Amino acid sequence: MTYVPLELTDLALAAVLLIANGVVSFWFRLGLERSLAISALRMVLQLSVVALALRFIFALNSPLWTALFAVFMAVAAGYEVVSRQERRMGGWIATALGAGAPFFAGLLATLFATALVIGPDPWYAPRYVLPIFGMMLGNALSGTSLVLDSMTSASVRERAAIEARLALGAGRYEAFDGVLRRALTTGLMPIVTAMATTGVVALPGMMTGQILAGIDPVSAAKYQVMIMFLIAGATGAAVVAAGLGSVLLLTDERYRLRVDRLSPKQT
Template identity: 80%
Template sequence: MTYIDLGFTDLVIAALLLVANGAVSLWFRLGLERTIAISAVRMIVQLSVVALALKWIFALNSPVWTVLFALFMAAAAGYEVVARQERRVGGIAAMALGAGAPFAAGLIATIFAMVAVIGPDPWYAPRYVLPIFGMMLGNALTGTSLVLDTMSSSAVRDRLAIEARLALGASRYDALRPNLRRALTTGSMPILTAMAATGVVSLPGMMTGQILAGIDPVSAAKYQVMILMLIAGSTGLAVVAAGIGSVLLLTDERHRLRLDRLSLL
């Protein structure tokens, strides 16, 4: 089996399904036509720019440009985390936590994959590092967003119970423990659900892409198993870091609940 290249006409034909979505929105008066169009254009532009940037970085094979592009991805992840919050802590701390948790978790998982599992030469080859780091970062971002959103909303909802625990002498971690446990569970659910459904309900994107590119299905499955394990590990690290960080953001050093730091978007 050989790789089948897609032309511009093929992409236009594929876009017809998106046009059908717009027609459905018009028919039922959902008001999503503009959102669908903007999202599609944004996706095309972003992927085109990233593809050209990656092609250039791959040709350079430079660790400096690899790190710079990874930092750019982390900054974009931090913005997305903050943008997804219904209530968020103001200031640079929230942005730092939103970017730092998925970045650190994704970096650890990527370095582990490069050094201990895949072992490319050199180990920092951007052709391997950036795609894997992107998958780690994207899934860790989802987990981080869910944790922060759950922590802030549940802290507002359970304010009286939390302040009662604090008044009885509990530390901020003990007072927020039920909320933290719920947030960690919520943040871990997407990857756990994906792992449980993989192979039975769906074929993941990486495996599907490799098969379409002509890779043996067994080899593609091995890579997919490795990626899912790495994603689960990095998401777990990001979720825990985000949960602990959110406890610190929602309280102060005197173990007081500080909901005044929250702003409604």
């Protein structure tokens, strides 16, 4: 079996559905027509550039170019994490936490998959490393964003309670215990929900793509199970790192709550 190639006319036909969304926005006066058009154009341009870059990197099969592209993805992820926060923590350390947590969690999960689970030859083959790393990074990014947003919002909302615990001699993690647990739960909930609904409610993108490319559904399902396990591990590691790191950033060496390090709420 082989996949059915798509032509530009096929993509233009699929875009009719996007135009329908624009018509809905115009009809109900939602004002989203411009946003839909810009988002769609941005997606097409980004995917086109990435596709050409991946073709170049796959042809080289170089660990250096693979690593450089992975770092580029991590930098973009860090920007997305920071931009999604309602109350941003200032300083380069906060940015490093937002980028570093998903990067290192995704990197560990990717290396585990390529070196031990899949075992391609060579183990750093970009055809395997970069797609897997992209999935790990994207999901870890979402968990990190949710944790940081939950931590910063709760530190302002529950400021009096946290400061009272600190004043009574509680350690920083003890004072943030309830806030941290809720934030970790929030960060892990998307992957928990995804695992619970995968296969019954929806077929994941990776499995669907493999089936459309002619892969046996059973083999595609095996790969999807592996990926979901890896995503769960990467997300969990990133969420915990972001949660613990945010407690350090929201307090100082004298165990004082430092909400002054947060920017005003983004509107």
